[in-house]
Amino acid sequence: MATSAEDIRSPGLYRALLAEMLGVLFLVLVACGACTNVKAQQNLITISVCFGLSVATLVWCIANVSGGHINPAVTIGFLVTRKISIVRALFYFVSQLVGGIAGAAILMGLTPTEYRASLGTTQLTQGVSVGQGFGIEFMATFVLVFTVFATCDSNRNDLSGSGPLAIGLSVAMCHLWAVPYTGAGMNTARSFGPAVIFGGPAWDNHWVYWVGQLLGGVVAALLYDLLFAVNSSVDKLKS
Amino acid sequence: MATSAEDIRSPGLYRALLAEMLGVLFLVLVACGACTNVKAQQNLITISVCFGLSVATLVWCIANVSGGHINPAVTIGFLVTRKISIVRALFYFVSQLVGGIAGAAILMGLTPTEYRASLGTTQLTQGVSVGQGFGIEFMATFVLVFTVFATCDSNRNDLSGSGPLAIGLSVAMCHLWAVPYTGAGMNTARSFGPAVIFGGPAWDNHWVYWVGQLLGGVVAALLYDLLFAVNSSVDKLKS
C-alpha cells in the first residue's frame, strides 16, 4: 500500500480521481436516467438491471486506473482495512461526490421537465420507517461491499469469469429487493448527487443513505478481511 | 475428503458454517425480500432474476470458504457421493436452516406490515396437485444440483467463465418456470426459514419442499457422479 505522502506525489492518483469522477458521473447519468419516466415505460426490472449493468460496465472500464470504486461505501471499506491511504480515500470521496452532482446536473439538462419524475433521487417509500430504511440500506450495501472484497481478494484462485460483472450483478440483485422500499441507494455519491440537484423531498431522512451505507461498507469490509479473506488471521492460525 | 473426525477439529469448518449461515441469511433476506410487494411492482421476471443473481453472488463470495452450498439439496448431493463427511453435512444443514430462519426474521422486521405479502414463502398454487408440486420441485432441484456437480467437476477442463454465475443462471431458469406453480423453492433452507417466521398457510404440504428437493438433489448428484463425471466408472471402464 502506498502511503499518503507517496500517493499525493503520484501522477497516477490524479488520473484515478478523474476516473472515479467520470465513473460516478456516468453511473448517475445513465442509471438515474433510467429512473426518469416517459409514459410509464420504466419499472422495477429496467431500473435494477440498468444499475447493475452500469456498475459492471464502469468498474470494467476503470478498474486498472483507480480500482473502480465509484462508491464511497467501497472506498471506506478499503480505508478501514488499510488497503488505501487516507489521502487517497479523502480525494476519492470528493471526486465521487463531485461526479454524482455533475451526473445529476447533466441528466437534469438532458431530460424534458415533464419526464423528470424525481430524477432518480432515493427516498423512503410511504410506510417505510426510518429504522427499516436504515436496515435495508445497511444490508444492501453490506452485500455489495462484501462482494467487492471477495472479488478483489488477490489470494483467491478459485474464481474465473468477470469480477466487474459479479459486482454489478450483486448491485442488480439488491435493487430488485430494495428499489421499492428505499430506492436502493447503496452508494452515497449516487444518493447525494441527485439530491443536490433535485432537492426538496430528496433531503428527507437523507442521513439514512450516508450512515446506513457507509456503516454497511465498513462492517462488510472488516468481516471479510478479518475472517473470510484467504490471508485472514484465522487462516494464518491454521497454518 | 476430510473425515468427520478431522473436520470437527478443523477451525476451517467453523468458518465454513458461518459462511453457510450468512449465505442463506442474505439469500432469504434479499431474494424473499423481492417477493414482498409494494404497489405490485414485483413480478415473475424480477423474482426469478433476483433469486438467480442472489445465488450467483453468494456462491461467488463464499465458494472458497465453504464450497458455497447454501442449500441442503446441494449438501445432501455432496454427502451421498461421498465428497464431504457426515459431520460436515449435518453441521451445514443446521447452519443453513438457522440462516434461513434468521434471514426471514430480519426481512419481517425490515418490511412494513402492509407490504409483506406472504414473505416469500413457497406454497402450491391453487389447482396444482401435491403430486405435480412434488414433481416440479424434484425436477427444478435436479437441474440445479446437476449444474452444481457439472461446475464442480474438477476433472473437466472444457469450461471457462464463472461457475457461480452458471449455477445462479440455472436457478433463474427454473424460477421462470416454477414460481407461478410452487414458488420454486429449490432449496429447503429457503423454503423452511420463511415458513417458520410467517407460519400459517406456508405449512400446507410443506413436506413437498423437503422430500421433493432433497430427492432431486440426491438423484442428480448420483447420476452425474456415476455416469457423467469425467472420472465416472463408465470412463474408467473405457480406459
Added chain:
Amino acid sequence: MATSAEDIRSPGLYRALLAEMLGVLFLVLVACGACTNVKAQQNLITISVCFGLSVATLVWCIANVSGGHINPAVTIGFLVTRKISIVRALFYFVSQLVGGIAGAAILMGLTPTEYRASLGTTQLTQGVSVGQGFGIEFMATFVLVFTVFATCDSNRNDLSGSGPLAIGLSVAMCHLWAVPYTGAGMNTARSFGPAVIFGGPAWDNHWVYWVGQLLGGVVAALLYDLLFAVNSSVDKLKS
C-alpha cells in the same frame, strides 16, 4: 473425427446419447414450462430469458459428454461440415426427438389442465405468412448455429468467458424478436416434442420448423466453416 464404425463401438457414444436426450428433455420441460401460463404471469421477457438460460445451463452441463448440441439444427451443421460421423448424427437426432417428446409429456403431467396454454408449441401467429415464418426461423437458427460454430472454433484464441453462456444469449436474443411471430422454435426437437404431445393446431405448417431451422443450421455451418473459421480456406490462402 471418429468414423461411424468407431463411434458405434464406443461406450462414449451411448453416454452422449443419454446426455442429448436428457438435455432436450429438460430444455423442453423447463423452457416450454415457462410458456404455460398461470394468471398471465408469463410474457415475452420471461419466456426469452428462460429459453436462453436453459440452453446456456444445459450446454454447460453436458458439453464435455456429447458436445452439448441438444438441437438437430446444430447436429446437422456439424454433420455437413464433417465434424461428426453420420451414425453419430443420426443417433443424436433420434435422442433429441425422443427427449423433446419425453420433456413435453412430463410437462403435460406436471401442469394443471387450466394452465397449459398451448404447452409451448410453436405456431405462426395470426397474420404471419408461411414465407415470413420460414424466413424468421431460418434467420434465427442461422444466428444460433453461427454462434455455436464461432464458439467451438478451437483455433480461435481471442475468446474468453463462457462459451455455453454465449450460445444461450444468442438464443435469448433471437427469442426476443421471434417469439411473438413464430414462437421462436430455433430447434426442431423443441418444436416437435410439444407438437406430438399437445397436437391439434400445433401441426399447422409444422414443416416450417423443420425445413427453416435445419436449412438455417446448414447454411450457417457451411458459411462459418468455409469462410470465417481460423483454418478456413481463405486463411490458408493468406499464409
Added chain:
Amino acid sequence: MATSAEDIRSPGLYRALLAEMLGVLFLVLVACGACTNVKAQQNLITISVCFGLSVATLVWCIANVSGGHINPAVTIGFLVTRKISIVRALFYFVSQLVGGIAGAAILMGLTPTEYRASLGTTQLTQGVSVGQGFGIEFMATFVLVFTVFATCDSNRNDLSGSGPLAIGLSVAMCHLWAVPYTGAGMNTARSFGPAVIFGGPAWDNHWVYWVGQLLGGVVAALLYDLLFAVNSSVDKLKS
C-alpha cells in the same frame, strides 16, 4: 497497424468487410425486429436486452475476423486513434451502412404490415429537444466506445471474462435509459438502415444520430487512448 496500401491488397480485408456487413445486418434484423410490435408484447426491457445481447453475440462471432466493430462510431474511434488505416475505416463504413439497409429490408419483408410499428427507426420522442437528443446520443455512444476501448486495450491484464459480453452489456445499460427518449441509436448504421427502408418521420432530425454518435465515439476514443490506456502518454511520463 497495417497501412492503407497493405490493407487494400489483403484478402483478410474483404472477409472482414463481409463480416461487418453481416454483423450489422443481423443486428438490425433481430434487434430492430424486437422493436416491431405484435399485440404490445415488446417493451423497454425486451428491446434493451435484445440490443445488448445482439451486440454481444455478433461481436463474439466475428471479433477475430474484423475486430467486431459493427458500428461506425466504433470504427471512427479506431481511426482517430490511428489503430486502423483510412482505407479500412472507409470500407468498414460502407459495409456497415449497406448491412444496416439490408437488415432493415429483410426485416420489412419478414414482418406483417400491421405489426411493423416504426420498424425500429430511431426518433426523438415528443418533448425531447434537438439539443437533448444530441446530448443523449453523444453520452450513450461515449459509454459504448469507451467500453470498447477499455476492452480492446491489449496492455490490460486485469480483465477476465467475456469482452464481447461486456460491450453488449454497456449497450443494454444505455438502452435502458435512452430508448424512451431517442430510441437509443448509439450506432449510425443501425439508425440509418431502418430510416432508409421505413422513411417518412424517421428522417426528422436524423443528423442528430450521425453527429451525436460519431462525435461521442471520437471523444471517448481519444480520452481513453490519451489518458486512460495502459500505454498512454501520462504513463509514459511516469516511467
